[in-house]
Amino acid sequence: MHELSLITETLAIALRNAEAENAQQIHRLTMAIGAASGVVPDALQFAFDVAIQGTIAENAELAIETIPVTCQCPQCQTQFSPPDWIYECPTCQTLVSQTLTGREIQLKSLEVS
Amino acid sequence: MCGTCGCVSENGVTILTPDHSHHHGHRDDHNPDHTHHHGHTHSHDPQHTHTPTLPRTLDLTQSVLAKNDRLAERNRGYFLAKNLLVLNVISSPGSGKTTLLQATAQNVGLSCGVVVGDLETDNDAQRFRAGGIPSIQITTGTLCHLEADMVLTAAQHLNLDALQLLIIENVGNLVCPAAYDLGETLRVVLLSTTEGEDKPLKYPTLFKSADVVLLTKLDIAEAVGFDEATALANVQAINPTASIFPVSAKTGLGMAAWYDCLQDYRAGIGDPS
Structure with a gap:
């Protein structure tokens, strides 16, 4: 359940940016979560509902965009989205370790007023 | 930080030094006579209003783990300057981490210190110290993983200049520690024979992040039907580039290859003296 740690840090970044913009309220936070980041969106949502109490984000909505995993084969350079956790190149069947996307844990944007 | 023993307690995370025997009472400076008014000091400028500003979107695209990643990079530089090989060892609870690491620390042929993370107790640090291995315990309370800043604070309680290998035994957990870089040289993930062959498929995020995978408790593989x-x-x-070592800390099976691997990595870091 590291989602509570992640949300606490997300909220700290959000509050810092909202304050810098003289915002009085945060209405919406949008996060980008990679499908291979190890983060469970439901757990993130649960932690968010607890963490926002007593802050200017108290009534805010959390929107989570999922970023799919994409890889590039180091042998034949094919870019592909693996259908499961085994990242096998569909062209030459090489097993790939590195991902291009899919590991993100980001705060993308805030809606404030 | 506690002025008596140097142990640290913050948000439920405590670093227990070996001589931690005194009581940490609750210090409270709230005097009941404390009744004076805290006034605010900003000037009342008629131009200065607090009406809500117009709704707008702030584009940030910031990594939530940026702070930990930055601290982990700082750790990496600090450890490198001390020519330390640093392992971040992650596994399920009960996979044999402490036994394997005790054997490693005693037989690898490198001077070794250990930072141990657990939710509660300093039993593991005591086990290491009983074997003559310098160790420091971090109890995380309810936190399910170690973070870079905790590791640096704890590691500085060890005499790092006298060490060649620093082992960080992470909290027993196959999920949460995956996301937190500690500034390690190598991430070592354990898979014990009692856990079943498909653990890497069930916990792919962590196994994908491993530099080394140790198959542990090989001595009982047959008894538990481990293939x-x-x-x-x-x-x-799941991880085509990880180095894999099947071992038994109890019988010593396969351990020599693991030690050779650590020796080679240490030799590549700096002065191998």
Whole structure:
């Protein structure tokens, strides 16, 4: 359940940016979560509902965009989205370790007023 | 930080020094006579209003783990300057981490210190110290993983200049520690024979992040019906670049190859003296 740690840090970044913009309220936070980041969106949502109490984000909505995993084969350079956790190149069947996307844990944007 | 023993307690995370025997009472400076008014000091400028500003979107695209990643990079530089090989060892609870690391620290041929993370107790640090291995315990309370800043604070309680190998035994957990870089040289993930061959398929995020995978408790593989070939294939399918060592800390089986691996990495870091 590291989602509570992640949300606490997300909220700290959000509050810092909202304050810098003289915002009085945060209405919406949008996060980008990679499908291979190890983060469970439901757990993130649960932690968010607890963490926002007593802050200017108290009534805010959390929107989570999922970023799919994409890889590039180091042998034949094919870019592909693996259908499961085994990242096998569909062209030459090489097993790939590195991902291009899919590991993100980001705060993308805030809606404030 | 506690002025008596140097132990640290913050948000439920405590670093227990070996001589931690005194009581940490609750210090409270709130005097009941404290009744004066805290006035605010900003000027009342008629131009200065607090009406809500117009709704707008702030584009940030910031990594939530940026702070930990930055601290981990700082750790990496600090450890490198001390020519330390640093392992971040992650596994399920009960996979044999402490036994394997005790054997490693005693037989690897490198001077070794250990930072141990657990939710509660300093039993593991005591086990290391009983074997003459310098160790420091971090109790995380309810926190399910170690973070870079905790590791640096704890590691500085060890005499790092006298060490060649620093082992960080992470909290027993196959999920949360995956996301937190500690500034390690190598991430070592354990898979014990009692856990089943398909653990890498069930916890792919962590196994994908491993530099080294140790198959542990190999001495009881037959008794628990563990199929080593299937386990190896599963690790390789999830993480084709990880080095894999099947070992038994109890019998010493396969341990020499693991020690050689650590010696080689240490030799590559700096002065091997």
